[in-house]
Amino acid sequence: MKLMMLQGLEGRSNNVVSLLFDCLNLPCADLGLDSDPLLHWQYHPDKYVDHVVLGKGPPGGSWQAMDGNVLTISLSRWMELPGMDYRSFGGGGPPTCRNSRASVASMAKYYSEYVKLKRLQENFRCGTVVTDVKPLANDQWLVTGVEHAGDEGALDMPFHYVTSHLVLATGNYDRPNKLKVPGDSEPYVIYSLLELERMVKQNKLSEHSDPVLVVGAGLSAADAIIACRFHGLPVLHAFRRSSGDPGFVFRQLPENMYPEYHKVHQMMTDGGNSYKKYKSLPEHKIIEIMPDYKVRLMGPGDGGSAACYVIKVSAVIALIGAQPDLYFLPQSGVGLGVKKDLPVASRSNPIEVEPFSYECTEAPGLYAIGSLAGDNFVRFVHGGALAFTSHIHKQLSDCEASAAADEAVEV
Structure with a gap:
């Protein structure tokens, strides 16, 4: 029934949730129209999911490592994140038209400022390198790595997390061809x-x-x-x-x-x-x-x-061209792609995910979004984030309901 509801959606993604979100967030964008979103965002603190984001550099990922003078391929309004208009942000320069392209430097600054303005800093651990990811029993994952010390001469600090939900969002630029x-x-x-x-x-x-x-x-x-x-x-x-x-x-x-x-x-x-x-x-x-x-x-x-x-x-x-570097995964991620015997590649062999959750078909509890799942434009990443967040939230809610039922039985 869900698939039938999504038939007829078209765009630059093969993932139905990404297409649906894009049609609602940027209606008729590919026809050149600058229409207002059909979505309204509302914050619900009670729906918060405890999480941490690990990355080598500051928020913004690969955008922080590109030449800042280059203009984006996508229009600036297609690069926006929910709840923060790029025009009002301005990138520290003159006012920007939504139908214009933005410089890489201004987008890198926009993504960094987004984390600050949305008060997400405590969820980000920058300067970290994940060195190993191992599956554990009960569909859990052990994530190991090091956090680089900011002070000269200080020692790098090792870290590890055990989690039931691990999201891969490394992008496609770590390993140039x-x-x-x-x-x-x-x-x-x-x-x-x-x-x-x-x-x-x-x-x-x-x-x-x-x-x-x-x-x-x-x-x-x-x-x-x-x-x-x-x-x-x-x-x-x-x-x-x-x-x-x-x-x-x-x-x-x-x-x-x-x-x-x-x-x-x-x-x-x-x-x-x-x-x-x-x-x-x-x-x-x-x-x-x-x-x-x-x-x-x-x-x-x-x-x-x-x-x-x-x-x-x-x-x-x-x-x-470039490829993702999934060295930290078992077999460097080989076996997760649509073509099981080949390395993951965003265009020719993306990670195979469940269409409505973005959970990897071969690894329960492991999710992939962005170019790893075949969404090669920022505007389509939102749909993947919505899909896995919804799935995780439902699982947590089911666990809480089950625990409450068990507690009631014990009483």
Whole structure:
């Protein structure tokens, strides 16, 4: 009956609860409408569920580790959390339109301030690293880790929790995909835009340097090209597809809202002939990275045959996707995905969860939300949070009712 009620919902998630929540919270958002939510939030202290949030950094997770100058793909209103309008928050800058994109820095600040304004600080243990998660008897879980000391010279403090309900919300950015060629760990090979900015600040890269080789054809690679051009760095851009491939992600974005990405796409298809200090290398792949800042490439040769050649670079930045790092789980999470014999991957092999609770089908008491469960946009994470919270609350209520009944029998 529940499934029948949800038939007809459409959106950018395959999870029915996430779609339902999104339709109520952002009605007709994908049609370009800026409609008010159909939800009303009301605080019930008696419904509070005791919980703790463990994370390596401050609240906001991966948003705190990204380059703050980059604009979000989603509109700012799609990035909001319940009960706190991003427009009124403003990110410390000028007033923001709900139909505009926000900077990563302002969203990182918004998420941190959300925790403070909602008085959730005592539930957050920042600077913690989970090292091991083990299943115990009676569907419980033992979570072990260390909390990094804030003072220099102080010792890290170990911790452990025993819980009946454990939620995985690690995101998808902990382990960047490597090039998997000889030399892909050379010091001048980097896998994040933040590291590129750091090299510029350290004067390791300048407009007089050899070209930076950008590898990849997605939005992150486009961000790297934009950053290089901003700093005046010469760029060689290698990607495996042909320049006219209709499958580029840029084609899915409205040009009036994402002009910078369409400019990069134009540069890629133009080949770089009209753009100073940029040259695209379509249908190219990296063969070898050498210690002396030389890279061996393979690309189209004369007559349709492949050709190898060597180029001199100042850095290689490879932005070809990332995967979640579930090292702390038994078998690193293998067996939890839809494809049981493969590692968890947000797009190709998300964790298999029950549709209305987000509880892992293979592990009672273990839940997964966000990209781990296939919800790759912030606007769909709310539905997963609602689903597992509702399920946990119902279980706790059932336990209390059972305990009360037992007590009545004993009396």
